[in-house]
Amino acid sequence: MSVIADKLKTIQDEIAGACARSGRSEKSVKVVVVTKTAALPAIQEVIRHGFVDLGENRVQHLKQVADEVRAFLADNHDDPSIPDKVHWHMIGHLQRNKVKQTLQLCKMVQSVDTLRLAEELNTQSHKLGIHTNILLQINCSSEPQKYGAPVGAAGHLAEQFATMPNLRLVGLMTMAPLTMDKNRVRASFARAREIFEEIHGEHIAGAKFKHLSMGMSQDFQIAIEEGATMLRIGSAIFN
Numbered sequence: 001m002s003v004i005a006d007k008l009k010t011i012q013d014e015i016a017g018a019c020a021r022s023g024r025s026e027k028s029v030k031v032v033v034v035t036k037t038a039a040l041p042a043i044q045e046v047i048r049h050g051f052v053d054l055g056e057n058r059v060q061h062l063k064q065v066a067d068e069v070r071a072f073l074a075d076n077h078d079d080p081s082i083p084d085k086v087h088w089h090m091i092g093h094l095q096r097n098k099v100k101q102t103l104q105l106c107k108m109v110q111s112v113d114t115l116r117l118a119e120e121l122n123t124q125s126h127k128l129g130i131h132t133n134i135l136l137q138i139n140c141s142s143e144p145q146k147y148g149a150p151v152g153a154a155g156h157l158a159e160q161f162a163t164m165p166n167l168r169l170v171g172l173m174t175m176a177p178l179t180m181d182k183n184r185v186r187a188s189f190a191r192a193r194e195i196f197e198e199i200h201g202e203h204i205a206g207a208k209f210k211h212l213s214m215g216m217s218q219d220f221q222i223a224i225e226e227g228a229t230m231l232r233i234g235s236a237i238f239n
């Protein structure tokens with residue numbers, strides 16, 4: 001087995017374990033493979049293993065890697081073992097002047113944390129004649145983080161995002177605080193889950209509001225135990 005295949009297997013076993021511990025179906029958890037540190041051959045191998053949801057945090061790099069991946073898929077069009085297409089997720093801070101370019105590449109923008117950014121995404125989606133799936137990024141850690149809407153603003157922002165005709169608010173995204181303290185990590189995921197349930201319960205965004213994107217290489221098992229439906233994993237696969 002190659003190194004990448006080995007790591008993917010380990011991660012899948014750990015996901016299965018965390019799902020079993022928390023009485024969840026493995027199908028309820030999707031992995032977004034974060035390619036920001038990866039070389040193209042490694043990304044190709046991950047795709048060969050059937051992972052088709054890929055994430056990037058910088059538009060510039062997203063464009064480059066998405067082009068390379070598109071060429072790889074086109075070259076292997078006749079190979080039934082390789083998926084026909086992949087779906088890109090923007091997971092990092094997004095400047096409004098990069099919105100248009102991002103929308104041309106991405107299926108989902110996970111890092112929407114201000115009204116102004118949502119408005120620009122809506123405007124540009126309208127111009128492109130598309131509907132864009134977005135997640136509201138919230139900051140659930142007890143310490144101030146640079147990005148993510150404050151918890152207290154989440155409900156109101158969700159209401160505003162839900163009224164924008166070319167956006168579909170499909171869930172929440174959060175990042176754990178940078179700490180080795182697993183209890184604090186767990187507490188921030190639990191908080192995100194509460195806010196997710198609140199917004200879901202108020203029927204602000206309807207039945208399509210179903211994704212809770214949390215958990216990275218260091219903490220995805222805790223995230224699953226606290227209700228994550230989407231994990232964003234990079235270094236555990238590629239480093």
Ligand SMILES: *Cc1c(COP(=O)(O)O)cnc(C)c1O
Pocket residue numbers: 034036057091092175216217218232233234235236
């Ligand atoms: C880099 C990144 C990840 C993946 O982190 P790893 O620790 O490499 O798994 C997930 N989410 C965001 C927003 C990132 O920037």
